Amino acid sequence: MPTRPEKVYYFGTCLIDLCYPQAGMAGIELLRHAGIQVIYPQQQSCCGQPAYNSGFPEEARRVARQQLKAFAKDYPIIVPSGSCGGMLKHHYPKLFADEPEATVAKRFSDRVFELSEFLVRVLDVKLEDRGQPIKVTWHSSCSALREMRVIEYSKSLVRQLKNVEMIELQRERECCGFGGSFSVKQADLSSAMVADKVADIEQTGAALLLSGDCGCLMNIGGALEHRKIPIPVKHVAEFILERAHG
């Protein structure tokens, strides 16, 4: 891990950009509360994962090149998502392995950190809970769990909040069935998976579902809403910002 920097880049992710900008802003605010100057390159867009995972590596590279350009300086790149973080950190080197940008891509990847890991391991943030007692449950995205391996950091942030009781899911390690294009290409399978996830969430009795990935939240939140189950979903950054600085 790097030592505490003065400035960091923030990669907002396209999904947060379009659908969950308040979650994105919360990540920025948490970094600023920790005394870090945040740079949000306006030239940024998507990590390229949708095309990369759908069989279109050329198109993925074209979009990825835009990010290499937008995040050219030597600052750490903070990402409020395990999935997009995983793409930037673990797949860019493969995507550019045979390209002129191979070295640049490798250096870029070395600078990528998932938000909660960065808050805990580099900035060592201490949170004081100002909120009312609440029961929450936690969904681990597969990429945060297996690729970025940051779940313990995300959860440790939530555990710092003394009025928050976190009840774990019975099948926390099981995928929610989002999988990007999988959700529409294999709609029945995806629906069956998210239905089981929703049932697991319901049985916890939690009033709120937290996660570090908005793709999963869009899937699970959409399924909860579709079934009219009154359990809202929230990105962990937004939740801890409200509790500690709200």
Added chain:
Amino acid sequence: MANPVTVDFPRNFTKALNDGQLRRNLRAAMDTLGLRRRNLFSDPEAFEQLRARGDAIRRRALNKLPQLLEQLERTCTENGIQVHWAETPDEASRICLAIIQRHNATRVIKGKSMVSEEMHLNHFLEGHGIEALETDLGEYIIQLDHETPSHIIVPAIHKNRDQIARLFHEKIPNTPYTEVVEELNAIARQVLREKFFAGEVGVSGVNFAVAETGTLCLVENEGNGRMCTTAPPVHIAVMGLEKVVERLEDVPPLLRLLTGSATGQLITTYFNMITSPRKPDEKDGPKEVHLVLLDNGRTQIWADPELRQTLKCIRCGTCLNHCPVYTRLGGHAYGYVYPGPIGSILTPQLEGLENAGAMATASTFCGACEEVCPVKIPIVDILRRLRVEAYNKADSPHAVKGHGYKVNAAENLTWKGWALSNATPWVNALNARLLGLLGPQLSKLPAPDIVKKWTQSRALPPFASKSLHVLAKEKGIGDE
């Protein structure tokens, strides 16, 4: 039963997903197998070390595959085992048939073998008037019900006790109905005992073949494998040609990984090492042992360094047990011999993308399979590669059979448009604004197919009126 030319994946998947009994049976069984595995490999560090060894052994074997196969042929031949090479499943079946017919045999007893499933051997032999009886309990159960294995290790796992009780009662003459497991076992044992003594040729699979010593290793729990390989006068072992390992000392770590991953066992009840037919001074064992080595496209897979890793597989089936897709479908929905994550990377390569390419789309890339794979097969990377090949018409010598089958103008255009937007900041900003404006209206517009599929079980995503780009700018977040 031969595979249909095309498998109707959507229909199969929907049918399996709506089968509550199947879903409950699978879930319970997979949870049990997963728990047993976790209990055995309870020390993550020790497991990582062990699987690093397994990976290294398998990689070394594959890197030397041509030499090791020649060496295996030599050592087996020296040991008196007759070695046969088959390029296609049909060729392998014909080799088996010729051996069986040479002995005027009509009754074959079989131990569990996935390669024999790949050959559709039972069906082939039946067509030539030869009865091939499965003697593995799970295989016996599904053979009674005219089914194929739904799992590569536990082939009847889709059935529960009640279903098996009814099946025995209906299909085995003079069998009273019982749900008592011990009684069901006794019924099968009684039927199979008689068949073992009547079997004229025994057919088995091979878990590992040791090039150094010419030894065929067979892992099993019931003793039926040992009966098939020792009771009849002729034993035919069928094996995918990737199953060779270099040295005898390679076997113990692989065996530990195999049994631990498959069923959470430290070792199986039986572990057979077959190194020759009966010798003149020996009282038992077959007089002839044959080894049939099947290629069936493996050489083509082997030629590509990335795809080659598919061949590291030791067929433990743990990727199936841990797969959120397999645990909801079972093996039959996949329509081919090998289901689950390993099936989804192997089958499209064996059968061609145009036939089985859809299997590569039945994954969220959750990575649960890779996490438990005892030989570290990069399953997700290979699935992704298959998705690329599906749209790749380029004529490379390593291209997967059926490559480019999915090429179509509509998808090409969609991704080109997506790339243009995401590589051009002003277009991207415009799109974000449009979606923000249109977002609340989207549900009122006629929905394209992709939206319908999303909303069959989910509300639409909440498009924001102001994107993060806009919010960040308004809040004065630096842009450099």
